Amino acid sequence: MRSGDQYYNDATWNVTYVDSHDYAPDQAPENQRFAGTQDTWAENLDLMFTFRGIPAIFYGSEIEFQKGAVIDPGPNAPLSKTGRAYYGDHIEGNVTVQDYGKYTNATGTLAESLNHPLAKHIRQLNLIRRAVPALQKGQYSTENVTGNLAFKRRYTDADKGIDSFALVTISGNATFTGIPNGTYVDAVTGDSKTVTDGKITLTCSGKGNARVYVLNGRGGIGETGTYLK
Known part of the structure; x- marks a missing residue:
């Protein structure tokens, strides 16, 4: 949890997850895999891939495999x-992998998954995370x-010439003040906003939806779907 970050030298190295082969969020009546609604899962994933830490996905979570089953x-x-x-x-079938997060010609149950x-x-979240060092x-x-x-998140590396600054809001609107002026581009939609007074309001509707506005960033990363749109 965020409240415990003070106990770590660098919490960006913490592995974050909702459920695993040993642990699940629903402890009652028994330890079971995530059993909430799909949009709640999507919202959790938004947070995992944009907040500090390294996201970890338990196999099958991407298709709600064994949803609610006792581990x-x-x-x-x-x-x-x-x-x-x-x-x-x-995951039976074939697929032609073209690049990071890009594929064609999927067949069988693999295509369904x-x-x-x-x-x-x-x-899409993984593509966005890979494109934004701040995330x-x-x-x-x-x-x-x-x-x-x-x-908001910021990562700088003077030796590599990196200064990455991102504003994130999940499932709802948010206002940021005291931020650097400049052009911010939403990695999800490609929308662009110019800040001249250190303030920006981001609009986001729908549970599991998210906005990731990056200073001098690029937008429209990946293919929008049911939740990121």
Whole structure:
């Protein structure tokens, strides 16, 4: 949790996740894989890929595999009924990989899995994260930020000539003040806003939607889908 960042030398190296092979967010009545709504999952993923830390995805989460299943019900339950069930049936087929996050000619159940709304959501988030250094290594702050899930991140590396500054809001609107003037471009939609007075208001509607406005950035990264739009 963010409140514990004070105990780490550099929290940007923390691995962040919602569920795993041992841990799940729903502890009652038993430890089970994420069982919430799909838009809630999309919102969680937005936060994981834009907030500090390194996002980790438990296999199958991209298609809500074994949703709500108890991760480890004990030695007498068949593996197929657990949260660790065999996933291989869902990735049978072929695919031609062209580049990072880009592919064609997917077939079989693999094609179905890749076309799932959350799988497409993760792919776009990953492309955006890769294109914005601030989302990978930047320090975060909520100072002078109004909004429920909103923050700013900045990463600089003078030796490499990097100064990456991003404003993020998830599922709702947000206002940022005291920011550098300049042109900010939304990595999701490509929308461009020019700031001249150190203030910007970002509009974002729909649970699981997000805006990532980057100073002197580029927009329209990846293919928008059910949630990022």
